[in-house]
Amino acid sequence: MSRTDRASRVIAAPPATVYGALLDRESLETWLPPDGMRGRIERWDPRPGGGFRMVLTYLDASDSPGKTSDATDVVDVAFADLVPPERVVQRAVFEADDPSFAGTMTMTWHLAAAGEGTEVTVTATDVPPGIDQAAHEAGIASSLANLAAYVETVG
Template sequence: MSRTDRASRVIAAPPATVYGALLDRESLEAWLPPEGMRGRVERWDPRPGGGFRMVLTYLDPVDSPGKTSDATDVVDVGFAELAPPERVVQRAVFEADDPSYAGTMTMTWHLAAAGDGTEVTVTATDVPPGIEQAVHEAGIASSLANLASYVEAVD
């Protein structure tokens, strides 16, 4: 059964600034890892049909075992659609031996002007069943909080 997870947040920066942070390697490394993780981009090709490979490392793997190894989640992300400054659609595949993390999850980042800021809504479809919904939505919300802090400091 297909599952959809989502989270949203209003960010005090214009859509173009937020969109730029979605397509900048150093920016992604800074804000995308949720609380308790750090990230490193290994491959970067920011165009439709391109993508990136990110290694997410748990700062305390004892309480949060990784999908790829005890301390890491490795995810290959393809850019399925880039529609500046409104939408980024990504296809994410986790590197994992556990079949409960198999499959391609689609992450749609929708940006809409909201007063002086941007409402960012992230919708994840076809979420692998091994990812708990509450944990996943909290992780998305954490990444959105990081994104807000990152772009609001820059803007």
């Protein structure tokens, strides 16, 4: 059975600013890694059909083993749909030997004007069963908090 994880947050920035941070390489490297990780983008092609490859490194891998290696998660992300400034749909595949992390997870970032800000809702569908749901939703919430801090200070 496929699983859906989600999180949302209102960010004090207009949808166009938030959308821009979803499609800017340096921005993504800054805010996308959840707390306890850092990220590096190895490949970048921000267009429908394009995508990116990100290496996420755990700052302390002792209690959070990675999917690709003891200290890393490597994910290949394809941009399935880009609708400025409303939606970004990504298809993510983790590099992992463990079959419980196999498959393509779809991440939909939906942006809706909310007063002076933007409500960002992230919905992850077909989440691989090896990914703990509570940890995944906390990770998405952490990335959203990082996104808010990023666009609210630079926007």
